Amino acid sequence: MQIHPLITESDELADLCERLAKSEFVCVDTEFMRENTYYPLLCLVQVGNEHEAAAIDPLAEGLDLTPLLELLTDNDEVLKIFHAGGQDVEIIYNLTGKTPFPIFDTQIAMMAISQSEQIGYANLVESWLGITVDKGARFTDWSRRPLTERQIEYAIGDVTYLAKIFPKILKKLIKTDRGHWLNAEMEKLADPANYANDLDTAWHRIRAPGRNPAVLGRLKALAAWRETEAQDKDIPRGRIIRDETLADVASHPPKTQADLAKVRGLSQAWKDNDIGRRLMKVLKNAEPLSPDEMPDKPKRGAPLGKEGALVADLLKLLLKIRAREIDVASRLLTKSDEMEALAAGVRKLPILEGWRYEVFGKDALELVEGRLAFAVEHGRLKMTRIDGVAAVAAAENTAGAAAAQ
Numbered sequence: 001m002q003i004h005p006l007i008t009e010s011d012e013l014a015d016l017c018e019r020l021a022k023s024e025f026v027c028v029d030t031e032f033m034r035e036n037t038y039y040p041l042l043c044l045v046q047v048g049n050e051h052e053a054a055a056i057d058p059l060a061e062g063l064d065l066t067p068l069l070e071l072l073t074d075n076d077e078v079l080k081i082f083h084a085g086g087q088d089v090e091i092i093y094n095l096t097g098k099t100p101f102p103i104f105d106t107q108i109a110m111m112a113i114s115q116s117e118q119i120g121y122a123n124l125v126e127s128w129l130g131i132t133v134d135k136g137a138r139f140t141d142w143s144r145r146p147l148t149e150r151q152i153e154y155a156i157g158d159v160t161y162l163a164k165i166f167p168k169i170l171k172k173l174i175k176t177d178r179g180h181w182l183n184a185e186m187e188k189l190a191d192p193a194n195y196a197n198d199l200d201t202a203w204h205r206i207r208a209p210g211r212n213p214a215v216l217g218r219l220k221a222l223a224a225w226r227e228t229e230a231q232d233k234d235i236p237r238g239r240i241i242r243d244e245t246l247a248d249v250a251s252h253p254p255k256t257q258a259d260l261a262k263v264r265g266l267s268q269a270w271k272d273n274d275i276g277r278r279l280m281k282v283l284k285n286a287e288p289l290s291p292d293e294m295p296d297k298p299k300r301g302a303p304l305g306k307e308g309a310l311v312a313d314l315l316k317l318l319l320k321i322r323a324r325e326i327d328v329a330s331r332l333l334t335k336s337d338e339m340e341a342l343a344a345g346v347r348k349l350p351i352l353e354g355w356r357y358e359v360f361g362k363d364a365l366e367l368v369e370g371r372l373a374f375a376v377e378h379g380r381l382k383m384t385r386i387d388g389v390a391a392v393a394a395a396e397n398t399a400g401a402a403a404a405q
Contacts, residue, residue: 043142111329
């Protein structure tokens with residue numbers, strides 16, 4: 001594989017992107033700093049395929065990134081490969097208003113062919129290539145110039161290794177016929193709505209304190225105000241006010257600006273400074289959340305109660321067994337709240353649709369309805385099906401126990 005010197009000139013970048021545009025796939029990674037700014041500061045971009053790789057310096061004076069951004073967002077013929085690419089995609093979206101497509105994330109893909117929930121890049125390289133990645137440069141200041149050779153070598157390794165690993169993962173996905181399991185996950189990663197900075201929906205990222213329209217209305221107004229303050233000052237939103245403090249102010253709004261000094265998480269200065277006055281103005285003008293903006297109620301059936309909780313625990317045990325049997329990450333199949341909803345009687349769930357129903361949901365439903373049971377054979381836990389009268393009796397016992405509480 002050819003490794004190019006650090007690219008700092010526009011014509012070099014244009015030539016590279018022209019060649020990569022003819023590839024079936026291009027691996028992408030970024031290095032950035034976001035500790036002190038509202039938007040992540042892009043410091044380095046690494047791209048490559050099976051033949052060549054390069055690091056690109058977006059901080060180089062006069063460098064035109066247009067060919068690179070067009071390759072990533074406007075070329076539908078080239079598959080873009082990332083590992084844990086959410087933040088990389090966010091940066092590209094911030095620069096272009098678009099997301100890379102089509103897209104493939106090796107961290108997500110590993111969930112379909114192993115029990116790895118969130119495998120790190122170093123562990124991915126170790127497991128597929130037997131190579132130990134030098135992590136020494138990982139936490140360096142990528143904004144400082146000049147970059148060292150060690151930094152550049154470390155950064156380019158993120159795409160050169162990925163270019164070798166991706167075909168192996170793809171081969172296994174094809175062999176196991178699990179590629180379609182990942183369609184929805186990859187679409188979610190590439191959905192621009194996940195990265196749009198909409199002031200009206202900024203409050204969604206904060207854990208909502210209940211379902212009181214007045215409280216949620218204040219939370220919505222405060223979250224939008226915080227985004228504007230952070231953008232104007234170009235600092236992380238948490239430097240303005242932390243999520244938990246914002247939620248607390250929405251739930252228990254101070255009556256006067258002087259009362260801000262009593263709010264945990266705010267300094268004494270807020271009782272008479274300009275930002276405190278702006279916050280109080282936002283609280284005064286906040287309106288209750290409209291009915292169409294209210295968050296959906298969680299999908300629940302009857303209250304679980306103690307016995308119903310035991311049924312949910314059995315479903316979680318079944319999930320562990322099935323994930324181990326078919327070598328898949330349990331989180332790709334379902335989540336705890338979905339199993340609790342199934343145990344409580346909810347039947348319109350993702351777990352009961354498509355491939356998830358075939359590989360796990362069908363058995364989960366049979367367990368809840370008394371047609372499946374646990375057994376021990378030769379010291380190993382296994383599943384056994386119950387037929388006829390025994391199944392009816394088991395289902396009645398399960399349903400009765402869940403409703404008894």
